[in-house]
Amino acid sequence: MPLEQLPLVALQARKAFQTGRSKPIDFRVQQLKNLQRFITEKQKDITDALKKDLHKSENGTLLYELLGLEGEINMAIANLSVWMAPRPVAKNLLTISDEVYIQPEPLGVVLIIGAWNYPITVTLQPLVGAIAAGNAVVVKPSEVSCHTAKVLELLPLYLDPEMYPVVTGGVPETQELLKQRFDHIFYTGNSMVGKLVMEAAARHLTPVTLELGGKNPCYIDKDCDLEIACRRITWGKYINCGQTCISPDYILCEPSIQDKVVEEIRKSIKEFYTDDPKTFIDYGRIINQRHFKRIIALFEGSTVAIGGENDESQCYIAPTVLRDVTPESKVMQEEIFGPVLPIVPIKGVNEAIQFINEREKPLALYVFSSSNKVIKQMISETSSGALLANDCLIHYTISDLPFGGVGNSGMGCYHGKSTFDQLSHLRSCLIKRLGMEQLNGMRYPPHTAEKLRL
Numbered sequence: 001m002p003l004e005q006l007p008l009v010a011l012q013a014r015k016a017f018q019t020g021r022s023k024p025i026d027f028r029v030q031q032l033k034n035l036q037r038f039i040t041e042k043q044k045d046i047t048d049a050l051k052k053d054l055h056k057s058e059n060g061t062l063l064y065e066l067l068g069l070e071g072e073i074n075m076a077i078a079n080l081s082v083w084m085a086p087r088p089v090a091k092n093l094l095t096i097s098d099e100v101y102i103q104p105e106p107l108g109v110v111l112i113i114g115a116w117n118y119p120i121t122v123t124l125q126p127l128v129g130a131i132a133a134g135n136a137v138v139v140k141p142s143e144v145s146c147h148t149a150k151v152l153e154l155l156p157l158y159l160d161p162e163m164y165p166v167v168t169g170g171v172p173e174t175q176e177l178l179k180q181r182f183d184h185i186f187y188t189g190n191s192m193v194g195k196l197v198m199e200a201a202a203r204h205l206t207p208v209t210l211e212l213g214g215k216n217p218c219y220i221d222k223d224c225d226l227e228i229a230c231r232r233i234t235w236g237k238y239i240n241c242g243q244t245c246i247s248p249d250y251i252l253c254e255p256s257i258q259d260k261v262v263e264e265i266r267k268s269i270k271e272f273y274t275d276d277p278k279t280f281i282d283y284g285r286i287i288n289q290r291h292f293k294r295i296i297a298l299f300e301g302s303t304v305a306i307g308g309e310n311d312e313s314q315c316y317i318a319p320t321v322l323r324d325v326t327p328e329s330k331v332m333q334e335e336i337f338g339p340v341l342p343i344v345p346i347k348g349v350n351e352a353i354q355f356i357n358e359r360e361k362p363l364a365l366y367v368f369s370s371s372n373k374v375i376k377q378m379i380s381e382t383s384s385g386a387l388l389a390n391d392c393l394i395h396y397t398i399s400d401l402p403f404g405g406v407g408n409s410g411m412g413c414y415h416g417k418s419t420f421d422q423l424s425h426l427r428s429c430l431i432k433r434l435g436m437e438q439l440n441g442m443r444y445p446p447h448t449a450e451k452l453r454l
């Protein structure tokens, strides 16, 4: 779409919103059902596209992209009447006989900017909540996962095309959209661009949700079943070839358990991806050569304990573990977002906590320990978008847990009702009757002592 048409797209969405047709519950439910129909009917196109973009297997796509999304659609349809309903609140003495409640109302036109790593989920999951909340939405899929973007272009064939236009294209298109006025911007991607989005939003005083990334620490306590811990960490790290915003970025553990950690991860890599991940159906690829080169450059100066093999022609990097990594090494300076797992030796939980607190607040923090005391200490002495003990990633699947970052890993949250609330204005309403005026006497001047004694 030519750049000069983009202001019109935003305007058309606003006009569609102003008709008021997105407000009734029936319309919202119908659009959500249409979205479900898009997923069902285009499932083959979606799985083919993700195979091309990221070498995701068909079953992998079902499990990690579609199942959760369908769950969110069903949840929104089932709960919408309750979410939309007025929410009564406690009253005080002055308002005891009034009607006092919160009325969720649509914000208006929402811009959703998606990322490429789970390009269906991170684009359509916010859309579920945006539709449920009664908004118009301009959807901007990531251009980096270009095959999936092509499939997402078909969305207006299923949804109200004026209310929910899709804009494909790259950075110039996103930048042009960001010049337009929206009522909310929901961005998923890296923190650097997140700042640009917020800057652009500030020009219109538009609120933002920023779903960002960063380095997610994973502390392994020596008092822990290392076989199980490493199996779960291996899963969380190498799924989608490490290109998961909540994948464990690096391990912190005591030097005495490092050898065992390496060996257990080696066993799990073999169990999940065979001796030859390169030819294995369920092992992904790096999205493009730019990211491939970036990740390979991160190896510099570190000792490879497992993997390290790579093939630029296929954007393949083997599941890799780096050992005895120092905090100053290159791989510890940025989010890895690839299948490389550094182990940074530290002296124990107190040093791990200090290490974590000296850095940006992560999106997810993982702690593996059989000691509840250690887990609770990690919770009370650190901060992160989410904390998981003894597992990775699965908090993402619980719709009732608000998903989002804190500090550098983002602001705002979503999933389930949280998306609905995030993309609604929670309007305070108070309805007083015109009678019973004597009850109001004490607040009118003059403020005499007699009135206060009442």
Ligand code: NAD
Pocket (backbone or CB within 6 Å): 113, 114, 115, 116, 117, 118, 122, 140, 141, 142, 143, 144, 169, 170, 171, 174, 175, 188, 189, 190, 191, 193, 196, 210, 211, 212, 213, 214, 244, 245, 246, 335, 337, 363, 404, 405, 410
């Ligand atoms: P990306 O390159 O696809 O960019 C995302 C969007 O931003 C695209 O639509 C793109 O057009 C736009 N964009 C890129 N550069 C821009 C610029 N200069 N100006 C305006 N718009 C621009 O995605 P990415 O940033 O590489 O995604 C990976 C990052 O996203 C990682 O940091 C990851 O942790 C994070 N992420 C976070 C979540 C989450 O839920 N918190 C989920 C997925 C990914």
